[in-house]
Amino acid sequence: MADDVFEKKLPAPAELNPMTDESLRAAFAGESQAAEKYLVFAEQAEEDGFPNIARLFRAISFAETRHARNHLRTMGGINRTADNLQTAYEGESFEVDEMYPAYREIARTQKNREALRSMSYAMKAEVDHKRMYSDARERALKGDDIADQPVSVCLICGHTVIGDVPDKCPVCAAGAKYYRAFD
Amino acid sequence: MSEPFMNTPPKPEKLGAMTEGYLKDAFAGESQASQKYLAFSAKAAADGLPNVARLFEAVAYAESTHARNHLSVLGGIGSTADNLQAAFGGETFEITEMYPAYDAVAALQGATEARTSIRYAKAAEQDHQALYEATRETVETGKDMAAGAIRVCPICGHTVIGGAPEECPVCGTSGQYFREF
Numbered sequence: 001m002a003d004d005v006f007e008k009k010l011p012a013p014a015e016l017n018p019m020t021d022e023s024l025r026a027a028f029a030g031e032s033q034a035a036e037k038y039l040v041f042a043e044q045a046e047e048d049g050f051p052n053i054a055r056l057f058r059a060i061s062f063a064e065t066r067h068a069r070n071h072l073r074t075m076g077g078i079n080r081t082a083d084n085l086q087t088a089y090e091g092e093s094f095e096v097d098e099m100y101p102a103y104r105e106i107a108r109t110q111k112n113r114e115a116l117r118s119m120s121y122a123m124k125a126e127v128d129h130k131r132m133y134s135d136a137r138e139r140a141l142k143g144d145d146i147a148d149q150p151v152s153v154c155l156i157c158g159h160t161v162i163g164d165v166p167d168k169c170p171v172c173a174a175g176a177k178y179y180r181a182f183d
Numbered sequence: 184m185s186e187p188f189m190n191t192p193p194k195p196e197k198l199g200a201m202t203e204g205y206l207k208d209a210f211a212g213e214s215q216a217s218q219k220y221l222a223f224s225a226k227a228a229a230d231g232l233p234n235v236a237r238l239f240e241a242v243a244y245a246e247s248t249h250a251r252n253h254l255s256v257l258g259g260i261g262s263t264a265d266n267l268q269a270a271f272g273g274e275t276f277e278i279t280e281m282y283p284a285y286d287a288v289a290a291l292q293g294a295t296e297a298r299t300s301i302r303y304a305k306a307a308e309q310d311h312q313a314l315y316e317a318t319r320e321t322v323e324t325g326k327d328m329a330a331g332a333i334r335v336c337p338i339c340g341h342t343v344i345g346g347a348p349e350e351c352p353v354c355g356t357s358g359q360y361f362r363e364f
């Protein structure tokens with residue numbers, strides 16, 4: 001795509017005062033959640049027999065993704081890939097070491113089984129993501145790409161695997177046909 | 184309590200207030216991670232690392248499945264008519280409350296790039312609000328909306344039903360770059 005055209009029109013990374021920075025952070029959070037919600041609503045619309053509404057939700061989800069990117073870019077959140085991998089690694093580490101263990105204890109205390117399941121699925125996948133980002137960062141720092149292999153994701157629990165898909169998801173036991181391949 | 188693992192997405196349940204609060208935080212976290220990774224994927228492709236780009240894209244999708252699971256447990260997935268109402272409410276909040284307030288702060292602080300990012304978003308949310316409202320009315324009569332392409336500006340998110348304009352009325356990007364759904 002015409003990168004130079006895009007470069008000129010996109011908002012540029014800028015030095016921001018704390019209040020503006022905070023506003024953009026909150027706006028990034030809002031746009032990200034809207035984008036995800038609309039993808040789920042698109043699936044529900046398909047199920048309800050409204051394929052055209054499903055398309056509308058998907059298109060608007062993409063629009064929110066553009067806004068999320070613009071806000072993130074303005075806050076200086078998009079850097080060279082080795083740095084982005086470090087950011088991603090730190091985010092996964094926080095979720096694995098701090099966030100989900102604490103949240104799971106609360107769900108357990110309150111006997112919310114489905115919440116516990118949702119958090120456990122996420123936490124288990126984040127462990128894999130953390131390792132994958134760490135490996136990729138080592139390579140990117142040397143200027144190398146990672147190996148050219150498909151990456152597949154369980155569409156129930158988000159279990160992520162590089163290379164061959166297992167017969168059964170080791171986290172939620174979904175069959176191999178429930179994996180979405182990125183190849 | 185043992186940890187149940189079953190191959191269906193988690194379901195809505197009556198939640199303790201603390202669990203509900205943290206599950207909402209987790210939904211926010213997963214959503215932001217997913218969007219970040221999509222942006223990082225585009226950057227990795229631009230940096231000449233197509234396999235890292237694929238890894239980011241796949242992991243973004245994994246985070247989307249987590250966001251969906253959390254939203255499901257929170258009872259946030261209704262019928263399509265309800266979902267359209269929820270979407271309309273969200274867009275309305277952004278247009279009438281959130282972005283005007285953020286823009287006032289950015290204007291006060293002379294943050295021109297932030298104002299551009301806010302202006303792009305607010306303009307598109309107005310399109311979305313109108314589209315959701317019209318669609319909700321159609322669905323209430325039990326009908327799908329009309330078939331046809333929807334196009335989105337890849338820079339500012341301007342959203343139109345049907346053909347792309349010659350130039351985006353919000354950011355001036357040529358219509359040839361609009362993404363078609």
